[in-house]
Amino acid sequence: MEQKRSKLVTWIQESITAKMFTVGMLILILLIPLAFVQDLIKERKHRQEEVVSEINNKWGNEIIISGPILKVPYKEIKEVKSLNSETNLYDIKKEEYTHYAYFFPETLNIDSKVKTKPLNRSIYKSVVFTSDITVEGKFPIINFELEALQPENILWNKATVIIQTSNLKGIRNTVETELGNEKFSMAPIYNNSALNTIESSSIDNFSMMNQKAINFKFELKINGSEAVKFIPIGKTTKASIASNWASPSFDGMFLPEDGSREISKDGFKASWKVLQINRQFEQTFYNSLPDLTPFAFGANLIIPVNEYAKSERASKYGFLVIGLTFLVFLLIQLVSKVYIHPFQYVMIGLALVMYYTLLISISEHSSFLKAYVIATLAVLALVSLYSKSILKSNKFAALIGISLFALYGFIYVIIQLEDYALLVGSIGLFVILAAIMYFSKKIDWENK
Incomplete structure (x- = not known):
């Protein structure tokens, strides 16, 4: 054995x-x-x-900006028939409904300066940023010819300006929209759209302002992380982003113009130009705004492959x-x-x-x-x-x-x-x- x-x-x-x-x-x-x-x-x-997700959520998440948009209410009067049980005849009543029309700018120019900084928690690190965004351009003369509305049914004195963003809590300044020669303060309103909305007070003299194209301007100082993007709602939209971040990823429906991208160890610069014909939506919407976030473009501030x-x-x-x-x-x-x-x-x-x-x-x-x-x-x-x-x-x-x-x-x-x-x-x-x-x-x- x-x-x-x-x-x-x-x-x-x-x-x-x-x-x-x-x-x-x-x-x-x-x-x-x-x-x-x-x-x-x-x-x-x-x-x-x-x-990192918790840090970003508290500081501010991805930034998507859409605006400004003119919001003009109008009345629709309908005749409603109801059977009268006593006379056995139909009573005709007129009911009034309020709807809204949304008008996009003729030209939209966006300039964004993005400054990044690291945030640490214990051994973990996240990269966040603060963006100074200046938006200016002009609205065309607003008309309702396609809807064939009676002039008296358009509530010009209740027209407002709205701005939409994905990151309402990241805003770090009092937002005012300059329309013509007047300034209007903006306040948040509740809606169930994909983006949060801030809206101006009513523009009492809008019918007078609407005699010609109206210039606008507003500035945002906003905290964010991961990405900064814009929705090209202008008939002609021009945008530029400059940052000290050296690892951008250009994302969205549109890429920067040829020759406009500059990337170095000190940061990057890029600019975009988007025309109405390049996108699949019109300049005016009635009743409600659709979700236009799929058309957003911009830059992801990606973190290089981590440890x-x-x-x-x-x-x-x-x-x-x-x-x-x-x-x-x-x-x-x-x-x-x-x-x-x-x-x-x-x-x-x-x-x-x-x-x-x-x-x-x-x-x-x-x-x-x-x-x-x-x-x-x-x-x-x-x-x-x-x-x-x-x-x-x-x-x-x-x-x-x-x-x-x-x-x-x-x-x-x-x-x-x-x-x-x-x-x-x-x-x-x-x-x-x-x-x-x-x-x-x-x-x-x-x-x-």
């Missing part, structure tokens, strides 16, 4: 097939703690997103790191005839898994590059020293260290790349495969 057991142990220690099977099973087993580490990274990332996203991307290469490291040990074992116990493989694998916990924990308090360097050097030293003790060779330990260093360096390059990550990754894996094929040809595979 002992002789059979001795033969089995000898076969496991000397058989190439047994060694490859054992190493393969250990790699699969180590995927379990690696999956736990990846879940930890996702949990920390989700927690960061919650905190959690980079750590998550790095952890996806965990299987590759463990597999290639074990393969190097296996090839050394086959060439040198040194026996490496499965327990020793497990210790090496756990050290490689611990790399990612070091990476995520250090990056929460420092930059990703610094965390990557510290975690790499720590695991590199640990695995190299352990390799020296089990392989009894400085040469093999140095080979392990160089292999790991090259592998972690290669992964860091892939993480930093965006457009060429797949190309560089494919070329790198091809080179690694070629190297393994070259060195493995020296192994005597007949010893099974």
Whole structure:
């Protein structure tokens, strides 16, 4: 019995097939703690997103601006018939309904200055901004010819100006709209539209002002985060955004004009021009305003890939790191005839898994590059020293260290790349495969 057991142990220690099977099973087993580490990274990332969302919500969310819009009420008189039970005849009554017409500007010029700043809570950071927005232009002469309304049914003296925004609580100044030579203070009103609305007091002399095109102007100082966008309600809409943020993403229905985009490490500038023919809505609406937010355009102030996203991307290469490291040990074992116990493989694998916990924990308090360097050097030293003790060779330990260093360096390059990550990754894996094929040809595979 002992002789059979001795033969089995000898076969496991000397058989190439047994060694490859054992190493393969250990790699699969180590995927379990690696999956736990990846879940930890996702949990920390989700927690960061919650905190950032809470910070942004209190400071001010995405900014979408639509306005100014002239709101003119008018009366509609309908005859309503009702059966009189006593006379058995129909009584005719006139009922009066009030509706509203909404008129958009002829020209709309928007200038926005956006200044960003970081907000911290514990170890988490969000980027918010304050935008100084100046809007000016002119309204055309307002008429109801298409509706064929009687002049006496138009309530000119109750006309108002409205401005719509997605971020009412972010406004940091008293908003006044200058219409002609007069100024009108704005106050919020309740509605169930997609955007919040602020409205002016009634323009008592609007019928006199409406004899010619009316100039307008208003200014907003508003806190926000994530994005600043505008809805092109002007027959001709021109907009510009200038910011100290260096990572914009131009978003929405319309892109900036060719040649107007300037992006540098100090910030960006961009300008847009949108004509009525470029969009799918008219200049006048009756009864209610539709949701025009799908036509908004502007800039997202995106945060470059953060530490959690980079750590998550790095952890996806965990299987590759463990597999290639074990393969190097296996090839050394086959060439040198040194026996490496499965327990020793497990210790090496756990050290490689611990790399990612070091990476995520250090990056929460420092930059990703610094965390990557510290975690790499720590695991590199640990695995190299352990390799020296089990392989009894400085040469093999140095080979392990160089292999790991090259592998972690290669992964860091892939993480930093965006457009060429797949190309560089494919070329790198091809080179690694070629190297393994070259060195493995020296192994005597007949010893099974």
